[in-house]
Amino acid sequence: MSTAVGCAARLEVIALPGLPIVAPGDDLAALITAALIHAELVLRDGDVVVVASKLVSRAEGRFVDLGAIEPTPRAHQLATRTGHDPRHVEVILREASDVSRAVPGVLIVRHRLGLVVANAGVDFSNAVPPPALAGSGVGPWALLLPADPDASAARLRAALAPTSAIGVVISDSFGRPFRLGSVGVAIGAAGVPPLWDQRGRRDLFGRELEHTVTALADQIAAAADLVAGQADEGRGAVVVRGLRFAASDGGAAAIMRATDEDVYA
Amino acid sequence: MSTAVGCAARLEVIALPGLPIVAPGDDLAALITAALIHAELVLRDGDVVVVASKLVSRAEGRFVDLGAIEPTPRAHQLATRTGHDPRHVEVILREASDVSRAVPGVLIVRHRLGLVVANAGVDFSNAVPPPALAGSGVGPWALLLPADPDASAARLRAALAPTSAIGVVISDSFGRPFRLGSVGVAIGAAGVPPLWDQRGRRDLFGRELEHTVTALADQIAAAADLVAGQADEGRGAVVVRGLRFAASDGGAAAIMRATDEDVYA
Numbered sequence: 001m002s003t004a005v006g007c008a009a010r011l012e013v014i015a016l017p018g019l020p021i022v023a024p025g026d027d028l029a030a031l032i033t034a035a036l037i038h039a040e041l042v043l044r045d046g047d048v049v050v051v052a053s054k055l056v057s058r059a060e061g062r063f064v065d066l067g068a069i070e071p072t073p074r075a076h077q078l079a080t081r082t083g084h085d086p087r088h089v090e091v092i093l094r095e096a097s098d099v100s101r102a103v104p105g106v107l108i109v110r111h112r113l114g115l116v117v118a119n120a121g122v123d124f125s126n127a128v129p130p131p132a133l134a135g136s137g138v139g140p141w142a143l144l145l146p147a148d149p150d151a152s153a154a155r156l157r158a159a160l161a162p163t164s165a166i167g168v169v170i171s172d173s174f175g176r177p178f179r180l181g182s183v184g185v186a187i188g189a190a191g192v193p194p195l196w197d198q199r200g201r202r203d204l205f206g207r208e209l210e211h212t213v214t215a216l217a218d219q220i221a222a223a224a225d226l227v228a229g230q231a232d233e234g235r236g237a238v239v240v241r242g243l244r245f246a247a248s249d250g251g252a253a254a255i256m257r258a259t260d261e262d263v264y265a
Numbered sequence: 266m267s268t269a270v271g272c273a274a275r276l277e278v279i280a281l282p283g284l285p286i287v288a289p290g291d292d293l294a295a296l297i298t299a300a301l302i303h304a305e306l307v308l309r310d311g312d313v314v315v316v317a318s319k320l321v322s323r324a325e326g327r328f329v330d331l332g333a334i335e336p337t338p339r340a341h342q343l344a345t346r347t348g349h350d351p352r353h354v355e356v357i358l359r360e361a362s363d364v365s366r367a368v369p370g371v372l373i374v375r376h377r378l379g380l381v382v383a384n385a386g387v388d389f390s391n392a393v394p395p396p397a398l399a400g401s402g403v404g405p406w407a408l409l410l411p412a413d414p415d416a417s418a419a420r421l422r423a424a425l426a427p428t429s430a431i432g433v434v435i436s437d438s439f440g441r442p443f444r445l446g447s448v449g450v451a452i453g454a455a456g457v458p459p460l461w462d463q464r465g466r467r468d469l470f471g472r473e474l475e476h477t478v479t480a481l482a483d484q485i486a487a488a489a490d491l492v493a494g495q496a497d498e499g500r501g502a503v504v505v506r507g508l509r510f511a512a513s514d515g516g517a518a519a520i521m522r523a524t525d526e527d528v529y530a
Contacts, residue, residue, distance in 0.1 A: 009282065009492065010277065010278065010280065010492065011276075011277070011278040011279075011488070011491060011492050012275065012276070012278075013275065013276040013277075013278065013507075014274070014275050014276075015274045015275065017274065103528055106528055108528065115443075116442070116443040173479070176442070176443075177441070177442050177522075177528075177530075178380075178381040178521070178522055178527060178530075179450070179483065179521065179522055180460060180478065180521070180522050181459075181480025181483065181520060182478065182479055182480065183448075183480050183483055184484060185444070194446075195445060195446045196446075213445065213447065214438070214446055214447055214490070215444060215445065215446025215447065216446070216491075218444065218446065218448055218487070219448055219449060219488070219491050220491065222448070222449075222483070222484040222487035223276070223278065223484070223487060223488035223491060225479070225484055226276060226481075226484050226485065226488060226508065227274065227275065227276050227507075240491075242492075243491065254445070255444050255445050256444065256445070257442075257444060257445050262442060262443060263371055263373065263442075264442035264443070264529050265442075265443075
């Protein structure tokens with residue numbers, strides 16, 4: 001956490017057009033750099049580049065051939081309970097450390113990354129593989145979350161701006177308890193503090209603040225999602241400009257609440 | 266819900282400086298209009314004005330004198346369980362329709378507005394009353410959420426821009442399960458669709474989208490919170506410019522998931 005985050009008076013949230021469909025092995029940093037040049041944007045200190053997790057997953061080849069999946073008895077059992085395809089359930093369980101809720105139509109797990117998310121964040125609807133992969137399996141294909149999103153964010157940050165103090169956030173769109181609709185969240189981060197610790201700051205009356213820690217990286221992901229538009233993979237990268245923050249070593253893993261500290265676990 | 270929301274390619278998120286400390290009976294729309302003039306901003310179609318709920322609560326005089334609160338036996342019981350001040354618990358219970366979780370240090374309720382929120386969203390730390398109120402009670406003072414935030418948003422919208430298609434969001438900063446840190450959420454909305462229904466939209470491969478409903482008003486609140494800075498009440502209003510949306514009659518109440526549809530209720 002950092003206490004050196006400033007409140008900008010004005011932010012710009014800029015979608016980057018022109019990204020192609022990403023294929024396994026693609027150099028995502030090079031593709032984003034080309035899109036930045038196309039948009040005539042030069043990254044500078046304080047910029048945060050928000051990249052949709054699907055782009056990272058595709059570049060990292062996180063495709064799974066559902067035609068090759070053999071569900072275990074436990075997957076069949078949970079498939080019966082939820083109404084999901086047993087092969088989907090099997091893929092979800094392989095990504096999960098624990099099942100959080102399983103009821104008709106709903107399978108929410110704790111992903112081994114620590115995220116609590118429906119279907120382990122696996123994309124079963126949009127994961128069309130590139131032609132090279134499609135020829136090598138039966139399909140249909142699923143797309144897993146990046147293997148280590150914080151490491152992916154750190155690599156992107158180093159490649160995109162080796163000499164500037166930028167941040168990178170890898171975002172996804174999750175549902176949540178109590179409230180309808182999905183919101184952008186940070187599943188990976190580098191350079192930007194994932195949590196903004198305001199302890200010690202005082203309000204205009206000189207009293208200490210009540211809510212002392214803001215999920216900065218999640219709010220950046222939500223702001224980016226406003227312009228990204230999930231349907232338009234060509235806008236899978238967004239630049240958030242105008243934040244002031246001190247460079248941080250923390251990743252998005254710091255946002256995840258430990259199970260034994262969560263009253264809804 | 267609306268299907269006529271466009272994805273802007275560029276957003277601006279602009280904090281309005283110069284708002285004074287709001288007192289009961291103040292005309293909040295007039296104060297925000299003065300701040301807009303000071304910032305040389307003229308509201309136009311598609312702008313969303315995000316107002317911190319504390320400003321609305323103060324203008325609406327939602328102060329409670331804790332010195333005049335007599336806790337019930339149930340409040341004393343929950344105070345013992347949570348470690349909270351019994352008078353705080355009494356105020357929280359009066360705002361709540363149900364208790365969601367009560368463990369040491371944590372009291373999460375379902376607010377009668379439908380929000381699931383710690384301490385019923387009551388502010389026990391910052392609620393310094395204006396001098397006029399302070400002379401009329403014992404104190405200390407608590408500040409409740411606005412009585413009807415959707416109605417407050419609709420009134421603000423009509424007063425701020427009677428002839429333009431703007432939106433108003435009344436925001437607060439809530440914690441959430443599974444993830445640390447608070448994020449901006451919409452507790453009231455007018456003019457802007459609270460949920461953006463993308464059903465029917467297709468991705469670049471022509472396949473239907475998986476996550477079909479985005480919590481648009483919550484993401485607007487999160488983006489605004491990035492620039493608002495909780496400690497600085499002078500930035501309690503933010504303009505989000507660049508969204509495209511069709512005018513909506515829906516309020517933020519539409520975001521609240523019904524208890525019987527919530528697997529974490």
